[in-house]
Amino acid sequence: MSALHPETLFLLLEGTVTKQASSRSIVGAAHLILLPALLFAVSSASQAQSVGIALVPSVQRIDWHDDLAFSNEWLYGGRLSLLFGKYVELQPFYFTRDGYGLDSSRVESVFGSSAIGRGLDMRHYGTSVQLNLGDGALVPFVRTSAGVLRLKPEGAERQDRITLSAGGGLRFGVAGLNAEVFAEQMGVRMNPRGLFEPDTTTGVSLRTFRNLVYGAAVTIPLSTAREEDMQDDGLRGSTAPIEPFVGVLRYDGAFGLEDQELAGVRAGIDFSPVFGLRGFYWRGVNADRDGTVPVTGYGGEAQFNLNTGPGVSPYLIVGAGQIDYGDKFRDTLGQARDNKSAFIIGGGASLRLTDRIRLNGAIRDYIMTVDENLDNVATTGDLTHNTMLTAGLTISLGGRMDSPDRKATSGRETERERELRELREMRELRELRTIREERMELEREMRGDREMRRGRDSMLNMRDARGGMGSDGRYITVPVPLQGEVILRYGIPSRDMTGGLRVDSTVVMGSSGDVARSLADIERRLTERLDAIERAQQTTPRQGAAPGVTVVTPGVMRADTPIDSMPVFRRLREVRSQDLQPYVGLGARDGDVQFIVGARADLGPLSAGSGFRFVPELAVGLGGNLSVLAMANMRYAFGSETSASVLRPYVTVGGGIYTPTVLGINTAIGSSIRLREANERPLFLNLELQGLNLFSETRVLIGISRSR
Numbered sequence: 001m002s003a004l005h006p007e008t009l010f011l012l013l014e015g016t017v018t019k020q021a022s023s024r025s026i027v028g029a030a031h032l033i034l035l036p037a038l039l040f041a042v043s044s045a046s047q048a049q050s051v052g053i054a055l056v057p058s059v060q061r062i063d064w065h066d067d068l069a070f071s072n073e074w075l076y077g078g079r080l081s082l083l084f085g086k087y088v089e090l091q092p093f094y095f096t097r098d099g100y101g102l103d104s105s106r107v108e109s110v111f112g113s114s115a116i117g118r119g120l121d122m123r124h125y126g127t128s129v130q131l132n133l134g135d136g137a138l139v140p141f142v143r144t145s146a147g148v149l150r151l152k153p154e155g156a157e158r159q160d161r162i163t164l165s166a167g168g169g170l171r172f173g174v175a176g177l178n179a180e181v182f183a184e185q186m187g188v189r190m191n192p193r194g195l196f197e198p199d200t201t202t203g204v205s206l207r208t209f210r211n212l213v214y215g216a217a218v219t220i221p222l223s224t225a226r227e228e229d230m231q232d233d234g235l236r237g238s239t240a241p242i243e244p245f246v247g248v249l250r251y252d253g254a255f256g257l258e259d260q261e262l263a264g265v266r267a268g269i270d271f272s273p274v275f276g277l278r279g280f281y282w283r284g285v286n287a288d289r290d291g292t293v294p295v296t297g298y299g300g301e302a303q304f305n306l307n308t309g310p311g312v313s314p315y316l317i318v319g320a321g322q323i324d325y326g327d328k329f330r331d332t333l334g335q336a337r338d339n340k341s342a343f344i345i346g347g348g349a350s351l352r353l354t355d356r357i358r359l360n361g362a363i364r365d366y367i368m369t370v371d372e373n374l375d376n377v378a379t380t381g382d383l384t385h386n387t388m389l390t391a392g393l394t395i396s397l398g399g400r401m402d403s404p405d406r407k408a409t410s411g412r413e414t415e416r417e418r419e420l421r422e423l424r425e426m427r428e429l430r431e432l433r434t435i436r437e438e439r440m441e442l443e444r445e446m447r448g449d450r451e452m453r454r455g456r457d458s459m460l461n462m463r464d465a466r467g468g469m470g471s472d473g474r475y476i477t478v479p480v481p482l483q484g485e486v487i488l489r490y491g492i493p494s495r496d497m498t499g500g501l502r503v504d505s506t507v508v509m510g511s512s513g514d515v516a517r518s519l520a521d522i523e524r525r526l527t528e529r530l531d532a533i534e535r536a537q538q539t540t541p542r543q544g545a546a547p548g549v550t551v552v553t554p555g556v557m558r559a560d561t562p563i564d565s566m567p568v569f570r571r572l573r574e575v576r577s578q579d580l581q582p583y584v585g586l587g588a589r590d591g592d593v594q595f596i597v598g599a600r601a602d603l604g605p606l607s608a609g610s611g612f613r614f615v616p617e618l619a620v621g622l623g624g625n626l627s628v629l630a631m632a633n634m635r636y637a638f639g640s641e642t643s644a645s646v647l648r649p650y651v652t653v654g655g656g657i658y659t660p661t662v663l664g665i666n667t668a669i670g671s672s673i674r675l676r677e678a679n680e681r682p683l684f685l686n687l688e689l690q691g692l693n694l695f696s697e698t699r700v701l702i703g704i705s706r707s708r
Helices: 006-017 026-041 107-111 411-466 512-539 568-574
Strands: 052-063 074-084 088-100 120-132 138-153 159-174 177-190 207-223 240-250 260-272 275-285 292-305 312-325 340-352 357-369 383-397 488-490 507-509 580-589 592-601 612-622 627-637 647-658 663-674 684-692 697-705
Touching (some): 052 088, 120 159, 138 177, 159 207, 240 357, 240 647, 260 292, 260 627, 260 647, 292 340, 340 383, 580 684, 592 627, 612 647, 627 663, 647 684
Antiparallel strands (some): 052 074, 074 088, 088 120, 120 138, 138 159, 159 177, 240 260, 240 383, 260 275, 275 292, 292 312, 312 340, 357 383, 488 507, 580 592, 580 697, 592 612, 612 627, 627 647, 663 684, 684 697
């Protein structure tokens, strides 16, 4: 099949509102697009809300191409905006105008004499994908739209014309609301002479008309996304999903092809918990499921998750792809087939197993044309709908530990984490209060100490200057500390200094020995308290745990647990780049040799203390028939990681998807070889002999890693 011409590419893409495999009804197709959004909008308040929803009443005016005799009039309607983070929006739209006018001066020359004095009803609906280029007070945006222009002329049959639009605009705040203005170019293909009556002119082909569309809208928020899903972490918060899958493609009857079973893999990047991009590759499987057939598919998709967190998470899919039929492919009639381009829409749901592993199932509509000449494609009736059903596994790698994806834990784990957090906060508050009280008491005692010293010095000075009395011989001034003791003795003291305190009117200050003993006692008590506080701070565990207190919660690892020793179900949250183990190699099967390139990820032990580690693997074989391998492996290594031995042998067993046999069993033996000493940055060479399906295919692999 030849490359798509720019003027005809939109004809294939505009199937976005025509997903109705059992009928060509555009109304039914529109319902399939709008229904998930509407169901989500009225979902239970108890469900985790991850997508913002807004109603966008709008008006748009179409300035038609000069060779079309429509009047330039306004259409009224709106959009339902689904906000996936700050920057990506999915917007089903609908605009209408009854009694749309025609340009009377040109109507006969363009539409024919049957159009004189007649009008038509017009509808324009479909779906847009909008990218916001900021998040401030003024937000420019770009968007592309796929839709249907429905024309219902008076006294003639209805026509549904495929449209494609692209443009942009500016969103801004006004009177407490978000308003926007926009301009787009809308392409539509039609034969004007055949609108009001059958065109009997020979040699007239369809034409593409480009028309300017502009308008304005206001945004009325109905609900907002969760705060963590609106955060902009950039690529630091992104994850890399790997999705092995199996499925079946059920062709439209117009193709005359039998259902095709298939297996493949998707991989890409999730920019946030609610939006991501994926590339995919799959191969057809034979009826016995022990080999492939020469049918392959590849392309790209955007995935829009309607919510995140525990439980079932529904999502929508929009994409495009190609189906290649190899030179050896033959249909039931023994004929070869041309390659097909397809526009892909669909939806599915995933079920969370852990923070990083989900089961998923989906249904997709591969919208394709039967006619090889896309210049003949203009209406929804020229498209076929081919249903693909898939089921698979999603493994998400990377992402920051504090990303929203990590917060999407099960209710049981969330409860445990909440209890630990509250316990830590209580201990921290109690310790803070104790330290604050100790500090205040110490400050009071030190102030009393200073006041006592000043009082003693003042008394001694006055006694030396005035004989221990005031100017009239009857009084002296004694500073009184906030806390402490002042000993006053009147009259002549007893011989043993233990008699009554009040004897006469003469004042005598306690001896310097008494003051020294009091100061020594205060110093001793202060030293003991300071030492106790210092010992408590030195013995306090990490994360604010109280001295001598050990909290053990089932299923929760300590914060200082080495990451390489964490069980896989926690380890999946904290995948690092050094966990990846890339490799290359050669494989041999039935005399064919392939060059192998792949990677593994060491995701930790299956359980705390287990010697078996979870090591998923993805590889592609080049040469001969392309092969794809996606395995879930368990590896057991002999010896200790900290051993001084240069070699550390291991064995591996696993299972998963493997083309050309769809399902495969992996067995392997190998060894890691230390290339650097333990006190340097670690680096290991991995040598392995891998046998797939009990060594029906043998591979020799060599790779590097930063862990063994």
